[in-house]
Amino acid sequence: MANDKPQVWVFVEQRSGTPADVSFELLSKGYKLANQLKGSLKAVVIGHNMKDVAKRTFKYGADEALVVDHPSLKEYNTLPYSRILSQLIDERQPRIVLFGATFIGRDLAPRVASHTKSGLTADCTDLQISDVTYLRKDYKDLLLQIRPAFGGNIIATIITPDTRVQMATVREGVMEMHELEKAVNGKITEIPYTPDPSDELVKIIEHHREESKVNLKAAPIIVAGGYGMGSKENFQLLYELADLLGGEVAGSRAAVDAGFIEHERQVGQTGVTVRPRLYIACGISGAIQHRAGMEESKKIIAINNDPEAPIFDICHYGIVGDAMEVIPQFIEVFKHKLK
Secondary structure (H helix, E strand, O other): OOOOOOOEEEEEEEEEOOOOOOHHHHHHHHHHHHHOOOOEEEEEEOOOHHHHHHHHHHHHHOOOEEEEEEEHOOOOOOHHHHHHHHHHHHHHHEEEEEEEEEEEHHHHHHHHHHOOOOOEEEOOOEEEEEEEEEEEEEEEEEEEEEEEEOOOOOOEOOOOOOOOOEEEEEEOOOOOOOOOOOOOOOEEEEEEEOOOOOHHHHOOOOOOOOOOOOOHOOOOEEEEEEEEHHHOOOOOHHHHHHHOOOOOOEHHHHHHHOOOOHHEEEEEOOOHHHHHHHHEEEEOOOOHHHHOOOOOOOOEOOOOOOOOOHHOOOOOEEEEEHHHHHHHHHHHHEEEEEE
């Protein structure tokens, strides 16, 4: 039942009934893509007691929520979820399907793409619609799937012109979440769940999940350190400054690899993507891998003793100097200013 009007689908990820933020980020981006295509935005919601989540998708531009609701689907399970989504795509032939680049999205998307023989690009940092000429052939309204490649040294634009359905997984925090001023008057379409013997091949016996104690994405101010900070002990200055400002401490991959800071505080291509009001980069050179995770920050202050460091190309205020000398001066000033 292919539809002539292009459809953009977003898989709404949930854990124990709680939807993931990345799904609403993707709905916000999907709404823009659907408008460019003069098409429609659909949310795919699989789980149990998910009607409230389905209604919430209308606030982000979905005009229809395809809901598959059943007690046995309460927790994510690869086999039934991939089977259900594959069948829906076979029947309805959407133009674009988006997933979060989470553990669930990275597990689900390749299985669905393999079944539906669709193009799939992982870990995208941007998505655009454009007409493309490829091998002397014109393609209209292709999805440009943009992501870092070769260890983050280049930005690749990937197209899948020979497949009707184009899929992408997108990193958390990359797209801005925008709730519409007025929710779309959408409809909920309930899809009946038909069990299949293959669903029982893998059973969830116990489910354990530990929430991260650090929420960098929500921090309004981030003080980040790189390998240039020199040691784990020197990072204590960053914690002191962040504490004064009411912010969080983060690190580059080089700092994490050196053991200066734990991985859950890593910002960058292989860490978290953030866009705080203020980002203070201390001893960070500004390699493209790190910039991919923080360049959307509202204001960036960079401290580095190398005047040629790439971080100075994107910062709003740059200080050429030793972070171990500059940061104590910051701390001293703020202590007096914030009394």
